[in-house]
Amino acid sequence: MKKEAKDTIIVELGEKLKSYPHFYLVDTTGMNAEKTSALRRKCFKNEIKMVVVKNTLLHKAFENSDINYEPLYGCLKGTTAVMFTNTANMPAKLLKEYTKEGVPSLKGAYAEESFFVGADKLEELASLKSKNELIAEVVALLQSPAKNVVSALQSGANTIHGVLKTLGERPE
Structure with a gap:
């Protein structure tokens, strides 16, 4: 060569x-x-x-x-x-x-x-881990607490609504 x-x-x-x-x-x-x-x-x-x-x-x-x-x-x-x-x-x-x-x-x-x-x-x-895998993990970790809060608020709203409805329908 x-x-x-x-x-x-x-x-x-x-x-x-x-x-x-x-x-x-x-x-x-x-x-x-x-x-x-x-x-x-x-x-x-x-x-x-x-x-x-x-x-x-x-x-x-x-x-x-x-x-x-x-x-x-x-x-x-x-x-x-x-x-x-x-x-x-x-x-x-x-x-x-x-x-x-x-x-x-x-x-x-x-x-x-x-x-x-x-x-x-x-x-x-x-x-x-590749850059994209790390970004996906960080996004998942950030979304997890937010999903838990939203879920708790939604279930709490249904529970409070159910309790109020039951109390409202109850004869005195």
Whole structure:
């Protein structure tokens, strides 16, 4: 590969590192073409951009970045695919489907401004909540007390109305 092509790839990887807030480093060794294309299709459906990279070029892109990716340098061995995403837990959920097969396996990840190194971190990454999930939880928590108050007021109104009606119909 010519130096110009390598420089272009390094720049492209650097742009992806800047444009996507989360990424996973995955070992795809042992996957045949059929399984790899199936994984790519699943990634596409889940809005994950999967790119197979040369470790040295990714290492240089890491070095050129504003963020210090040094904790992930040890993961750059063997076959490496990078899964770029805007939702931190989506690739982990996708990779959990493959845990029985063992391929692909997680090498490391940068998610929610934290580093995760090793395949044992997959469960932790999958349990991360996305921004939309957190917003939904907060909205549900805020609505719950209001629903309880409205419900109590409505049932109280019926009870008071029922008591007054009964007292009004009672002969003296």
